[in-house]
Amino acid sequence: MKYHIENNEINLAITLDCGQCFRWEQTGENAFSAAVAGCAVTALQLDGGFEITDSADLGERFWRKYFDTELDYDGLITRFSADDTLKNACTAARGIHILKQEPFETLISFIISQNNNIPRIKGIIGRLCEAFGEKVAGGLYAFPSADTLAGLSEAELAPLRAGFRARYIIDAARKISDKTVDFEQINSLPTELAREELKKIVGVGDKVADCTLLFGFHKLNAFPKDVWIKRVVAEYYPGGLPECMRGFEGVAQQYLFEYARGRG
DNA sequence: ACCCAGGCGACGA
DNA sequence: TCGTCGCATGGG
Numbered sequence: 001m002k003y004h005i006e007n008n009e010i011n012l013a014i015t016l017d018c019g020q021c022f023r024w025e026q027t028g029e030n031a032f033s034a035a036v037a038g039c040a041v042t043a044l045q046l047d048g049g050f051e052i053t054d055s056a057d058l059g060e061r062f063w064r065k066y067f068d069t070e071l072d073y074d075g076l077i078t079r080f081s082a083d084d085t086l087k088n089a090c091t092a093a094r095g096i097h098i099l100k101q102e103p104f105e106t107l108i109s110f111i112i113s114q115n116n117n118i119p120r121i122k123g124i125i126g127r128l129c130e131a132f133g134e135k136v137a138g139g140l141y142a143f144p145s146a147d148t149l150a151g152l153s154e155a156e157l158a159p160l161r162a163g164f165r166a167r168y169i170i171d172a173a174r175k176i177s178d179k180t181v182d183f184e185q186i187n188s189l190p191t192e193l194a195r196e197e198l199k200k201i202v203g204v205g206d207k208v209a210d211c212t213l214l215f216g217f218h219k220l221n222a223f224p225k226d227v228w229i230k231r232v233v234a235e236y237y238p239g240g241l242p243e244c245m246r247g248f249e250g251v252a253q254q255y256l257f258e259y260a261r262g263r264g
Numbered sequence: 265a266c267c268c269a270g271g272c273g274a275c276g277a
Numbered sequence: 278t279c280g281t282c283g284c285a286t287g288g289g
Contacts, residue, residue, distance in 0.1 A: 114271040115270095115271050115272080116270080117269040120269080202272090202273085208270090224270070225270090257270075
């Protein structure tokens, strides 16, 4: 199906390549593709909006949620601009929306991300999908389900070359599959309690939990502290985060991440 | 060769 | 509770 969604704030190029997702690829000047929720998708950036074509019929509602088109990002940026550092970050990161990705894919992706670099994270995730995911249209592979991964041994993940993270992946898949950690519950829990639930998984600490909550559960007050953000906080916010971030720390974090990582 | 990467768990103080 | 260290792997 094809959907045209109007939104004059989002920039797909930066949104899909700012480190919050690892599977979208740019296929043309304004075109992007990926496997999402078990189907092949292409996204086309237009003036004042974008166009989605999916191989299944996930629905416009799904895609509006996925790309977070309802939140007033311009209003948020105005609010953030009360802080000088954040104002600069907003300029560098304008057009980024926080995606609402599938929780399991997000969890596993950020488990893989620990002590790792982005090109290599993408490589491991790509091999994981190709080895254990269902084939979808366009030569793409869906992200494997928790049930599928729960049935595997650590040794069977060796071809991924995930290193010490292999046992974390297995532990996560098993605890999600048997509901030791329940996504439905996490969804309805406030961020602080949801974080503790996710930390029941071996290899999930504050950082991985917060990334999962921010990018997979759309809990916008989660504030993942990676090495880049720690530098920013130490330099600009030693006394604490500014008031203008309250409730939307995660969005601010992503702008600061983009700003600090300094590709521009 | 070397340092580092969107960290975490184990361990000792 | 806090600092420190090893961990697998490979990109730059």
